[in-house]
Amino acid sequence: MKKVLRLLGWVFLGLGSVLAQQERFRKSPPIPDPLLRPELPKIDFTRLQNGLLLAVVPRPDQPLISLELIILSGEGRSPRRLPGLASFTAEMLSRGTPLLSAADLEERIDAVGGDFSTMTTPDFSRFSFHFLSGSLDPALEILSAMVLHADFNEREVAALKRTKFYDLKQKQRDPEFIGRRQLLRILFKDHPYSQFFYSEDVFKNLTRKDIQGFYELHYRPNNALIVLAGNIDLAIAARRVSHFFNIWPKKDIEEPPLPDPLANAADRFCFVDLPRAKEATLVLGNLISPLAEPDYYPLGILNQVLGGTPFSRLFMNLREAKEYAYSAFSRVEFFRACGYYSVVAQVIPTASAPSIREIGRELERIGREKVSNFELEQAKSYLIGQFPIRIARLDELSRQASELLAFSAGESRWSRFLESITQVDADRIFEVAQKYVLPKPVVVIVGDKDVLLDELREFDRLEVYDLKGVLLFTLIKGVEG
Amino acid sequence: MLKNRTRSWVFVLFFAGLGSSATQDETGISFTFSRFTLKNGLEVILSPDETLPIVSVVLAYQAGSIHEQPGKTGLALLVENMMFMGSQNVGPMQHIGYINRVGGEPNASTTEDITYFTQTVPANQAALVLWLESDRMKALEIDAAKAERAKQSLIEEITERKAAEPYLESLLAFDSLLYPDFAHGHSVLGREEDIAGLEIEDIRAFYATYYVPSNAVLVVVGKIEVDKTRELVEKYFETIPPGKKPPLFLPPRPLEKRQVVQAFEDARVPSSAFHLGYRTASPYSRDYYVLTVLDYLLFHGKSARLYRKLVKREGLALFVSGGIEKRKDVAVMKLFSMNNNETMVELCQKSLLSEINKLRTYEVSPDELARAKNLFKRDFLSRLASPQERALVLAEMLFSPVGLEALPDQLPKYMRVGPGELRLAASRYLSPESSVILNVKLK
Numbered sequence: 001m002k003k004v005l006r007l008l009g010w011v012f013l014g015l016g017s018v019l020a021q022q023e024r025f026r027k028s029p030p031i032p033d034p035l036l037r038p039e040l041p042k043i044d045f046t047r048l049q050n051g052l053l054l055a056v057v058p059r060p061d062q063p064l065i066s067l068e069l070i071i072l073s074g075e076g077r078s079p080r081r082l083p084g085l086a087s088f089t090a091e092m093l094s095r096g097t098p099l100l101s102a103a104d105l106e107e108r109i110d111a112v113g114g115d116f117s118t119m120t121t122p123d124f125s126r127f128s129f130h131f132l133s134g135s136l137d138p139a140l141e142i143l144s145a146m147v148l149h150a151d152f153n154e155r156e157v158a159a160l161k162r163t164k165f166y167d168l169k170q171k172q173r174d175p176e177f178i179g180r181r182q183l184l185r186i187l188f189k190d191h192p193y194s195q196f197f198y199s200e201d202v203f204k205n206l207t208r209k210d211i212q213g214f215y216e217l218h219y220r221p222n223n224a225l226i227v228l229a230g231n232i233d234l235a236i237a238a239r240r241v242s243h244f245f246n247i248w249p250k251k252d253i254e255e256p257p258l259p260d261p262l263a264n265a266a267d268r269f270c271f272v273d274l275p276r277a278k279e280a281t282l283v284l285g286n287l288i289s290p291l292a293e294p295d296y297y298p299l300g301i302l303n304q305v306l307g308g309t310p311f312s313r314l315f316m317n318l319r320e321a322k323e324y325a326y327s328a329f330s331r332v333e334f335f336r337a338c339g340y341y342s343v344v345a346q347v348i349p350t351a352s353a354p355s356i357r358e359i360g361r362e363l364e365r366i367g368r369e370k371v372s373n374f375e376l377e378q379a380k381s382y383l384i385g386q387f388p389i390r391i392a393r394l395d396e397l398s399r400q401a402s403e404l405l406a407f408s409a410g411e412s413r414w415s416r417f418l419e420s421i422t423q424v425d426a427d428r429i430f431e432v433a434q435k436y437v438l439p440k441p442v443v444v445i446v447g448d449k450d451v452l453l454d455e456l457r458e459f460d461r462l463e464v465y466d467l468k469g470v471l472l473f474t475l476i477k478g479v480e481g
Numbered sequence: 482m483l484k485n486r487t488r489s490w491v492f493v494l495f496f497a498g499l500g501s502s503a504t505q506d507e508t509g510i511s512f513t514f515s516r517f518t519l520k521n522g523l524e525v526i527l528s529p530d531e532t533l534p535i536v537s538v539v540l541a542y543q544a545g546s547i548h549e550q551p552g553k554t555g556l557a558l559l560v561e562n563m564m565f566m567g568s569q570n571v572g573p574m575q576h577i578g579y580i581n582r583v584g585g586e587p588n589a590s591t592t593e594d595i596t597y598f599t600q601t602v603p604a605n606q607a608a609l610v611l612w613l614e615s616d617r618m619k620a621l622e623i624d625a626a627k628a629e630r631a632k633q634s635l636i637e638e639i640t641e642r643k644a645a646e647p648y649l650e651s652l653l654a655f656d657s658l659l660y661p662d663f664a665h666g667h668s669v670l671g672r673e674e675d676i677a678g679l680e681i682e683d684i685r686a687f688y689a690t691y692y693v694p695s696n697a698v699l700v701v702v703g704k705i706e707v708d709k710t711r712e713l714v715e716k717y718f719e720t721i722p723p724g725k726k727p728p729l730f731l732p733p734r735p736l737e738k739r740q741v742v743q744a745f746e747d748a749r750v751p752s753s754a755f756h757l758g759y760r761t762a763s764p765y766s767r768d769y770y771v772l773t774v775l776d777y778l779l780f781h782g783k784s785a786r787l788y789r790k791l792v793k794r795e796g797l798a799l800f801v802s803g804g805i806e807k808r809k810d811v812a813v814m815k816l817f818s819m820n821n822n823e824t825m826v827e828l829c830q831k832s833l834l835s836e837i838n839k840l841r842t843y844e845v846s847p848d849e850l851a852r853a854k855n856l857f858k859r860d861f862l863s864r865l866a867s868p869q870e871r872a873l874v875l876a877e878m879l880f881s882p883v884g885l886e887a888l889p890d891q892l893p894k895y896m897r898v899g900p901g902e903l904r905l906a907a908s909r910y911l912s913p914e915s916s917v918i919l920n921v922k923l924k
Contacts, residue, residue, distance in 0.1 A: 025716070027570050029579060030612050033605040036534035036704065061532055063510040063862040106783035110852040113859035116783075131860055143593045251847070309581045310574075378582050385584020385603040392601070392867045 009396050038388045043401050044234040048242055051250045054455055056237045057229040057401050059394060064113075065136060065230035066394040068402035069127040072225070073218035075196035075256060076122045076337075082210055083198040087120035088160065089214045093127070094118070095156040096360055098219055099150040102156060108142045111135075112404065122193040123336045124406050125372045130395055131229045136240055144244040147219065152211050161203045168200035172467055175274055175446040176344055179283030182272050185469045187287055187340060191261045199468040209452050222250040229398035233285060258337040263287040268442045269356075270463045271456065273449040279326065280352040281449040281457075285342035288436045289406045291334035298428040299332050299341070299418045299436070304379035306330045306430070306437075311378075313362050316342060320331050322358060324351035337406060341436065342451030349447060352455045367438035370426040387417060392400065453478070497775040507742045510865055513635055514875060516734065516885060521723035522695025526875050526885070530868055531613055533654060535898040536651070536703035537548045537601040537868035538610040540618070541876040543679040544691035545594040546671070547730065547809055555671015556679060556687050559635055561591045563684065564598065564692075566627045569620035573627070576613050589671050593808040604704040608713050618697070621688055624693040628681050636673050648754060648817070648921065651745045655756040655919040658741055659815070661722050664731075665808045693724020702868040702874045741917040748924040750858035752799065753826045757816045761910040764807040767887070767894075772814060774898040776805040777851035778845065781860075786849070788838055791818065798830040810882070814911065826920060840907040844900035854896055 045055035071090070078085040094109075094116060095102045110117050112135035119126045127147075131139040171177050181197045188194045226245075228237050263286050291296045294334055307314035307330030320327035330346035343363075347355040370381075391397040413420075445452065450465070457464055457478030464472045475481050484741045514528035550554050565587075567573040580587040585602035600610050643649050655669050660666035699718065701710055762768035779787045780803050791798040801817035818832070864870045879885045 026612070026616060032583075032609060035603060035605050038534050040533075059532070061510070061530075062866055064859065064866065103784065103789070107848075107852065110782035110784045111848070113855035115859070130859070132862075135855075311578050311581055327875040381582055382584045385606070387584070388535050388603070389584060389586075389601050391868070392533055392535060394866065407498060433689055 010377040012287055034385070036420060038384075040388070040417075041229075041397065042389070043411065043414060044239055045405070046234060047299055048221070048246070049239065050218075050246060050248055050434060051090045051227035052241070052245060052248065053405060054234075054238060054241050055225065055227045055234060055401060055405055056234045057227065057397055058230050058231075058233055059397065062230045063133055063392050064130055065133050065139070065228055065232060066398040067129040067131075067139070067143070067229075068130070068227045068398045069147065069400050070225050070227075070406050071125045071127075072123070072217055072223045072406060073214075073253075073255075074121045074123040074125060074223070076192040076335075077218060077255065078195040078214070080195070080209075082202075082206060083195040084164075084202040085206060085214050086125060086195075086218075087118075088121050088164065088203060088206055089211050090118045090125035091160055091164070092152050092211055093146045093150050095160060096151045096153055098151055100145060105142065105146065108138070114139060114142075115249045115311075118194075121335070122196045126399075126402065128395065128399070132214070136232065137244075144248075148245070148248055149200070150215060152208050152215070153298075157206070157208055157211065163199050163207070164203050165476075173279035173350065175277055175279070176211060178272055178274060178282065178467065179281050179344070179444045179446040182270060182465060182469060183283050183285050183342060183442055184445075185339070186268065186270065186442050186444075187264065187285070188261055191337070192258060193261070193335065193337065200466075201204065205399055208344070216430075217253065218250050218419045220253060221245065221248045223253050225402065227398050227405065229394055229401065229403040258279055260289060261338060263357065263436075263439050264442045265439050267440055267460070268306050268463075269456070269459045269461065270442065270444045270465060271449065271453070272444065272446045272465050272467065274446050274467075275450075277447045277449055278349075279346045280349045280355075280452055282345045282347060282352070282355060282359065282444055283342060283365075283444040283446070284308060284441040285340050286436065286439055286441040288334075288339045288341050290336060290338050292408050295435070296334070296409075296413070297433050298424050298432040299339075300413055301368065301376065301379045301421070301424050302371075302429050302433055302437070303330050303332045303383055305437060306366055308379070309382065311425065313366070314345070314359065318347070318355055319356055320352070322351075324348060326353075328359070334407070336419070343441075347450050350449070350455060352445060352452060353458055356445075363437050363441065366429075367433040368431045373426070376424075376426055377431065380424070383421050384418060395424070499768055500819075505819050510862055512871065512887075516879075519694065519715065519719045519875060521719060521721055522693075522793040523718050524698040524879055525711070525718075525878065526698065526700045526841060527707050527714075527866070527872065528875065529705050529708055530531060530703050530871075533680055533868075534705075535597070535601055535868060536604045536607045536610070536705060537872045538607065538701040539702075539869075539872040539876050540598045540614045540697060541700070541880065542596050542692055542697045542915060543872075544596045544687070544696070545592050545596060545809075546669040547593050548687075548691060548727070549664075550673075551663055552675055553679060553683055554667050555639075555676040556672060556683060557596060557633060557691075558669055559676065559679065560633055560684060560687050560692070561589050561598075562635060563623060563627060563631045563663070563688075564589065564617050564621060565761075565780060566631065567622045567774060569622065570616050571613060575884045576617070579613060587609075590688075592664065593669060595877065595919060597873060597876065599869060599873065601703075602883055605709065607701065607703075607705060608717075611713050611717045614699070615721065618694065618718070620720045621692070623681065623685050623688060625681055627715060628679070628684055630719065632679060634820050635671070635676055639670050639673055639676075644668065647747070647749045647751060648819075651750070651754070651919060651921045652756065652817070653919070654745050654760065656720070658743065658762065659758040659813055659892065659917045660808065661813060662796060662917040663762070665811050667711070676712040680901065690725070690727050693727075694718060694721050695723045696727050698876050698879045700872040702872040702875070719898070738911050738914050740915075742920070743918070744920045744922055746922050746924040750921055750923060752819060753823050754817065754819045755826050755830065756889075756917075756921070757803075757818075758917045759814045759911050760915050761805065761812050761814050761918075762813050763810055764904075766880060768906050769805075769807075770894045770896050771902045772812070772910065773805050774850070774853055774895055775840070775903055775906060776803075776814065777857045778849060780804045782852065782856045784852060787816070787833070787836065789889050791829055791832060795832055797825055797832055823920075823922065831919070834913070837907065837911050841904065841911065844904050847900070850900055850903070853913075854898070857895055858892065861895070870902065 113132040313329040318328040326346040462475040588599045657666040800819040
């Protein structure tokens with residue numbers, strides 16, 4: 001009996017030491033294994049005889065194919081008098097051909113397990129088509145019918161005008177959408193990109209002839225690219241895409257180069273009224289370099305430090321420390337001619353002015369002091385870790401690859417992203433911060449003017465706009481001037 | 482001595498629970514997964530995927546709104562939120578910080594019967610996620626201050642949701658009519674007054690009952706070495722006490738076979754609308770597969786039958802949505818229609834019922850059925866194609882009445898649905914006497 005008890009004692013002692021050991025490893029996070037070098041899927045590409053650029057990102061494990069067709073003319077190419085024409089033309093493509101009605105096209109898209117959508121940016125129009133991998137031929141047949149034989153019939157033009165009017169009305173309930181649009185209207189004033197930031201009534205005067213004209217000029221294979229991601233290789237893709245698109249005639253397109261817009265340099269405070277808005281939405285920003293510039297990665301890291309996550313400076317300061325804001329983030333976005341950075345914060349109305357000052361202080365700080373090693377490494381770790389996670393989704397993979405080609409950003413942007421991020425140091429961040437963040441940003445405040453204007457009296461000059469971007473009046477120290 | 486014990490455990494586990502299977506569908510998706518059970522009852526599924534250097538981890542608990550008692554609604558969602566507010570070795574919100582810093586995005590969602598915690602991270606950080614998840618499974622810190630913050634934040638979330646979704650109140654009222662009992666019929670969101678009245682003991686008891694290894698499944702999908710990952714799982718989870726067996730879930734009372742038509746007045750809705758629902762076959766029964774295909778035919782894709790008829794062709798509705806919805810062991814078919822005015826509501830219901838009558842009388846065309854099946858197939862395969870989605874599917878299947886091993890048979894079951902079965906299922910379930918209608922009127 002004594003022997004049994006002694007044995008049990010050993011067992012308990014042993015078990016106790018195991019549990020104590022386990023408690024120790026529970027106390028702090030484990031040391032990670034070495035980072036695996038992300039081996040990204042390769043992008044293979046070729047140019048077809050009619051000038052169409054075709055790229056393939058093989059993912060043999062995938063049961064679907066994700067296709068992106070990009071027409072390299074976006075809203076920046078809409079005529080001055082017709083903002084919104086590029087996006088309207090793009091959306092008309094799925095609304096019928098001489099032989100297939102819009103309903104026929106919808107049925108054919110569904111029949112391949114398809115999901116088709118359209119999006120226009122200042123630089124291009126994108127057609128995204130995801131379908132079952134066994135349906136490549138019928139999917140390409142549908143796409144070629146839409147692109148090569150678009151009909152633009154009057155009834156569908158009228159229907160799309162109604163849809164787009166209501167869609168935009170709906171979007172205009174979102175204060176961030178309103179604020180960002182107003183910011184970009186100011187930053188890109190007089191630049192062709194300003195055509196992108198239109199209001200809901202611009203479609204009223206569009207005619208079938210306008211749409212046909214834009215289509216004839218820009219929808220050309222030598223002004224387009226197709227990316228296919230999924231269980232497919234380049235040889236098969238080239239054969240099948242040629243089969244359906246080789247009759248697409250090329251045509252020289254002479255377009256003037258896009259001018260370089262000038263960054264804002266002086267104090268500029270703008271207000272957009274959104275009646276009954278509960279919060280104040282602040283949108284601040286300024287222009288930065290285009291995607292192809294070497295500042296791309298330092299800017300990405302700077303953005304992470306400033307406001308990329310809930311642990312970045314803006315969120316920690318405005319929400320956690322000062323308790324002014326519900327959220328505060330920054331982001332950078334690139335266009336062909338130039339990009340822009342923006343800070344967006346949803347704040348308590350009474351904290352609007354102090355929040356603007358605090359954001360200004362954070363921008364000033366990142367332009368005057370080098371970021372700490374801890375912040376730098378944390379930002380790099382986020383960006384390095386996040387990239388392969390994002391492209392795990394097939395649609396995101398094809399989207400990233402197509403944008404890379406559309407911006408002619410170079411293959412190394414893809415294959416050398418790890419080295420490019422690793423090489424950025426605090427000095428480079430400091431350089432780009434001084435170059436882009438120190439010049440004074442444009443400040444846009446969106447909210448209910450009956451609540452907010454009084455809070456904003458301290459600003460020397462406040463321009464008040466309506467939703468269409470028309471200047472209503474200017475307040476000088478809170479008094480209409 | 483200890484080493485031998487550990488080894489023998491592995492040996493026993495190997496024979497007791499470790500199974501391996503592969504699933505491959507006709508379009509060529511294939512993956513493998515292994516399953517084993519820790520000695521504390523935690524189910525573990527490992528599925529290697531070499532494509533990208535990432536790992537998705539899902540920890541799912543059988544804890545949802547159906548496990549709440551009357552007067553204690555919102556508890557499941559509240560505990561989900563509190564899982565980010567700190568545990569024994571992880572400070573408040575640090576969980577999110579750890580995951581964010583390596584580029585990952587933590588996420589959580591609570592359904593009627595399961596709460597999922599999800600994160601995808603670079604493959605070298607798998608141990609970090611297991612450490613974080615094991616810490617909050619083992620010892621979540623629940624104190625009065627945190628409970629108060631969590632309650633306030635949830636009540637604010639509900640207020641915001643109700644302001645942003647004007648038809649939410651009517652939907653909650655509709656659910657309580659359509660589902661046969663309190664457990665199924667109340668919302669995951671909970672009632673504000675119930676949440677305000679929750680005591681710290683309620684929260685601790687819910688956590689202690691449902692957030693235990695024997696009530697959970699851990700799924701790891703991605704670039705992993707199976708043996709090494711298994712060792713990590715055992716290291717972090719095996720010594721967590723198993724917990725008591727959660728109370729048995731009581732099946733709902735039999736469905737009533739009578740039509741219910743009621744009105745709901747609300748000052749916040751922008752226009753008249755109605756909710757229509759049918760109580761249908763239970764999940765994973767043969768008719769459930771048939772009704773899911775019918776759901777795709779009626780509501781999914783650009784050529785969906787009801788959108789095309791009611792919105793595009795006849796202009797009776799401004800918006801139509803719906804589909805089959807399952808809450809553990811009960812499934813319903815729901816429809817929501819927004820209309821210009823009450824006359825349009827009436828006309829829309831007539832037109833809708835005549836369309837449903839057609840389904841009960843005539844077989845759908847082979848083309849239309851093929852479209853619906855291909856749309857379903859796309860969604861089904863998409864969910865298995867990325868590591869995070871696949872991990873969620875594996876967890877859901879493990880908790881389903883048919884079990885994980887039934888996964889390879891699922892897609893073929895949907896694909897085998899024929900037009901005759903559709904007509905029969907429509908006749909059996911989409912009848913006026915099993916329908917519930919809630920007309921939403923402007924106050």
